[in-house]
Every structure is written in structure tokens, then in C-alpha cells.
Amino acid sequence: MFDFSRTLAMFPQFLAGAGVTLGVSLTGFMLGIVIGFVLLWAGRSSWRAVRWLGALYTSFIRGTPLIIQIFVVYYVLPGLLGIDLPPLLAGILALALNSAAFVAEILRAGLTRIPAGQFEAARSLGLPIVITWIKVVLPQLFRNVTPPMVNEFTMLVKASAILSVITVVELTRTAQNIMNITYRPTEAFCIAAVLYFIMLFTCSMFIKHLESKTEASHR
Amino acid sequence: MNFDMSVILDNWPVLAKGLVNTALICAASLPLGLLVGAILAVARLRGGRAAAIAVAAYIELIRNIPFLIQVFLLFYVLPMFGVRLNPLTVSVIALTAYGSAYFAEILRGALQSISPGQTEAGYALGLRYMVILRKILLPQVVGYILPASTNMTISLIKETAVLSTITVPELTYMAQNVIGRTFAPIEIFTVIALLYWALTGALAALSRWLETHMQPHLAERRGT
Numbered sequence: 546m547f548d549f550s551r552t553l554a555m556f557p558q559f560l561a562g563a564g565v566t567l568g569v570s571l572t573g574f575m576l577g578i579v580i581g582f583v584l585l586w587a588g589r590s591s592w593r594a595v596r597w598l599g600a601l602y603t604s605f606i607r608g609t610p611l612i613i614q615i616f617v618v619y620y621v622l623p624g625l626l627g628i629d630l631p632p633l634l635a636g637i638l639a640l641a642l643n644s645a646a647f648v649a650e651i652l653r654a655g656l657t658r659i660p661a662g663q664f665e666a667a668r669s670l671g672l673p674i675v676i677t678w679i680k681v682v683l684p685q686l687f688r689n690v691t692p693p694m695v696n697e698f699t700m701l702v703k704a705s706a707i708l709s710v711i712t713v714v715e716l717t718r719t720a721q722n723i724m725n726i727t728y729r730p731t732e733a734f735c736i737a738a739v740l741y742f743i744m745l746f747t748c749s750m751f752i753k754h755l756e757s758k759t760e761a762s763h764r
Numbered sequence: 765m766n767f768d769m770s771v772i773l774d775n776w777p778v779l780a781k782g783l784v785n786t787a788l789i790c791a792a793s794l795p796l797g798l799l800v801g802a803i804l805a806v807a808r809l810r811g812g813r814a815a816a817i818a819v820a821a822y823i824e825l826i827r828n829i830p831f832l833i834q835v836f837l838l839f840y841v842l843p844m845f846g847v848r849l850n851p852l853t854v855s856v857i858a859l860t861a862y863g864s865a866y867f868a869e870i871l872r873g874a875l876q877s878i879s880p881g882q883t884e885a886g887y888a889l890g891l892r893y894m895v896i897l898r899k900i901l902l903p904q905v906v907g908y909i910l911p912a913s914t915n916m917t918i919s920l921i922k923e924t925a926v927l928s929t930i931t932v933p934e935l936t937y938m939a940q941n942v943i944g945r946t947f948a949p950i951e952i953f954t955v956i957a958l959l960y961w962a963l964t965g966a967l968a969a970l971s972r973w974l975e976t977h978m979q980p981h982l983a984e985r986r987g988t
Contacts (some may be wrong), residue, residue: 546844608918608964609957610925612936617957620949699828706830710929717832730840738829738837745828 552732555723562719563740569633569708569715570701573640577701578694580641581648588653599649606646612707615639619711636708644701651697655689656682692755699748702741716740771948772955779952782938783959786924789852789934793859794917800860801867808872810893819868826865831923834858839930851932855924863920870912874905906978914971918964925960935959 587599606614618639623630630638659682667677709718720737724730772779808819826834835858842849849857878901886896928937939956943949 608961610922610960612925613957617953621953703830706832731844734833734836738833741830742828
């Protein structure tokens with residue numbers, strides 16, 4: 546019933562697809578962290594309008610399906626801005642805009658674990674705000690947020706499968722293309738599933754390891 | 765840019781049908797997912813070693829494979845075994861399977877947070893596990909389960925949009941149909957994004973309301 550021979554012959558293509566999946570997710574994630582910090586700043590702004598805009602953005606991203614966000618970036622944004630976005634760029638941008646909202650929430654939660662006294666202490670020592678952030682806040686924040694950030698990255702790898710609908714040739718699209726050649730959908734998607742599982746399970750093991758390490762350091 | 769409201773009004777019946785289908789799919793798979801999730805959680809905690817390993821494997825598989833791939837696998841694998849289902853049924857099965865894994869983990873985490881002494885006390889009083897679960901454990905963890913489950917339910921609603929790829933006539937699929945006929949992506953995508961936003965927002969508000977209104981009831985029970 547199952548016949549993997551022809552599908553497995555294309556294994557290098559699957560690996561290339563998995564590579565694109567990881568690359569797209571990682572680039573989107575990096576960009577998402579940058580935008581996430583902007584959102585974090587917006588949430589702490591002293592202007593109510595900026596805070597409100599940031600909250601509105603986060604609520605929109607968390608309240609609408611990613612596939613719609615991808616469609617909006619790919620089909621609507623070029624029309625509004627008058628630019629031509631190739632699928633790969635649109636995909637990375639959509640992932641970044643999506644993860645930014647979640648990254649900002651993770652950063653905000655991480656910041657609440659840093660006592661306000663540290664900001665006050667740094668200020669009374671006369672440290673400029675930039676130095677305070679670089680030398681005092683960020684190193685602690687980084688340690689606080691690493692497990693949820695890796696988790697967010699796994700969410701992004703899973704989400705990147707949806708980029709196949711705008712013809713980004715990542716792992717899912719590769720599987721679809723190979724299915725169209727071999728007429729063996731089950732086999733193609735099984736191999737894709739195994740590759741996804743290996744990538745994502747490694748990440749979740751890593752999170753467990755990080756969490757046990759943080760727990761040990763708190764004792 | 766000009767925003768043409770008439771496109772939305774003309775095609776409203778089609779979009780409304782999609783919205784109803786999205787709501788129906790969620791309404792069918794949510795209770796099913798909760799039920800299967802509860803069974804899985806209890807099986808993992810009390811069902812012995814073999815059951816615990818099987819459930820853990822199932823949960824890890826569901827959580828570490830993208831939902832889209834799960835949908836494709838169900839959509840293409842079932843016909844190989846001679847099972848022919850319409851896309852709507854496939855979606856309910858896929859969402860139930862997906863949701864149950866996450867609900868099982870939420871419930872397991874909640875149940876494990878209660879000291880085992882309470883279960884032991886229940887057994888010592890001669891209660892069966894189902895009674896202990898219903899009368900002692902579940903009432904304590906509702907406050908924890910509710911927000912987590914709401915988040916999961918919102919995720920489920922959002923995942924239904926992915927079902928458009930296997931031609932399930934839900935909101936996103938209907939919207940794509942309308943765009944194919946009217947070439948008005950800006951208007952249609954804006955309106956369905958707002959519809960999803962309203963749907964998930966209403967749910968989040970409902971959950972917050974339930975949370976605050978269940979506190980007095982819980983406090984009363986703790987007091988007696």
C-alpha cells in the first residue's frame with residue numbers, strides 16, 4: 546500500500562525544503578525580535594496614543610489567523626505601497642510581523658521579573674538609560690526569556706508551513722511539488738512530517754533542558 | 765486607494781455562510797477536543813505505564829508537526845484505506861485531534877498541581893477516581909484551566925483558516941472565492957480579518973467575564 550521508493554529518491558529536495566523552512570523561520574524570527582522591541586518600547590511609552598497603537602497591533606495579530614496575515618502582506622500590501630514583493634520576502638515579512646506581537650509579550654513578561662529597584666539603583670548611580678539597559682537589564686532579560694523565545698521559534702517553524710500557500714518553496718511546498726510528480730501524497734507528507742518532527746522535537750528538548758537549568762540556578 | 769464597500773455588501777451572503785461554517789466546525793470540534801483531551805489526560809495520569817507512553821507519544825506527534833501537514837495527511841491517507849469523508853468531517857476530525865493534545869496537556873498540568881494527598885484522601889474515603897475528579901480535583905483547577913483553554917480555543921478558531929487549503933467552505937475559503945470573482949483583495953481581506961478579530965475578541969471577553977464571575981462561587985465553596 547505504501548511505496549516510499551520514488552518519494553525517498555527525492556530526499557535531497559526534502560532536505561533543501563527543510564533548510565528553507567529553517568532559514569525563513571530564523572530570518573523572520575530575528576526581524577520579529579527587532580519589531581518586538583519596538584512594540585515593547587511602544588507599550589512603555591508615556592504617550593497614550595503610542596501605547597494604544599501597540600496594544601491594537603498586538604491584539605490584531607493575536608486575534609486573526611496567520612494565513613490571513615500572510616495573504617494581507619502578499620496580496621494587499623504591494624497594492625497599498627506600490628511595491629512588488631516576491632513570495633519569499635513577503636513570507637519572511639509576514640512571519641516577522643506575526644512573531645513580533647508574541648515576542649513583545651514575552652519580553653514584557655520577562656521585564657516584570659526584573660525588580661523596579663534595579664532601574665532606580667542604576668539611576669541613582671548616574672547610569673545613562675542606554676547603559677542601564679545594555680549592562681543591567683538586557684543580560685537578565687535574556688536569561689529570563691530564552692525558554693519562551695525558543696518556544697516561540699518552534700511556533701514559527703510550524704507556522705512557516707502555511708507559507709506554502711503563497712508558493713514559498715519550503716518543506717510543505719516541496720512535499721506538495723513532489724506529490725505532483727510521484728502521485729504519492731501520503732508518502733510525501735509523511736516524510737515532511739518526520740522532518741518537521743525532528744526539527745521541532747529537538748527544539749522542545751532544548752527548551753526542557755534550558756528550563757531545568759534555570760530551575761536549578763534558582764534553587 | 766479606494767475602499768469599495770459595495771463588494772462586501774454584494775457578497776455578504778457568501779461570506780456569512782463561510783462564517784457560519786467556521787463557527788459550526790469550531791462548535792463541533794471544541795467539545796470533542798475537550799472530551800478526548802480529558803480522556804487522554806486521565807489515561808496518562810492513571811492508566812499505567814503503557815497508556816502513559818502511548819498518550820505522550822500522541823501528544824508529542826501532534827504538537828511537533830504543523831497543523832497543515834496533519835490536515836493533508838488526514839485528507840490523503842484516509843482515502844487509501846477506503847474511508848471517503850467530505851472535507852467538513854475531515855476538518856472536525858483534524859481539529860479534534862489537534863485540540864485534544866493541547867487540552868490534555870493543560871488538564872494534566874492543572875491536575876498535577878494539586879497535591880496527591882487529596883486523591884489519596886478521596887480513595888481512603890472509598891470514592892472512585894471519577895468521583896474524586898469531578899467533586900474534588902476539577903472544581904479547584906477550573907480557574908487555571910479556563911484562561912489556558914480560552915487561548916487554545918482561540919488558536920483553534922485561527923487554525924480553521926488553514927482548512928481552506930483542502931477546500932472546506934469556511935470563511936477564508938469563501939473569501940478566496942469572492943476575491944477570485946471580484947478581484948477586490950483589499951476589501952475582502954479587511955472584512956474577514958475584522959470578522960475573525962471580532963470572533964476571537966468576543967471569546968476572550970467572554971472568558972474574562974466567566975473568570976471574574978466564577979470567583980465568588982469558588983470563594984464560597986472554599987469557605988464552607
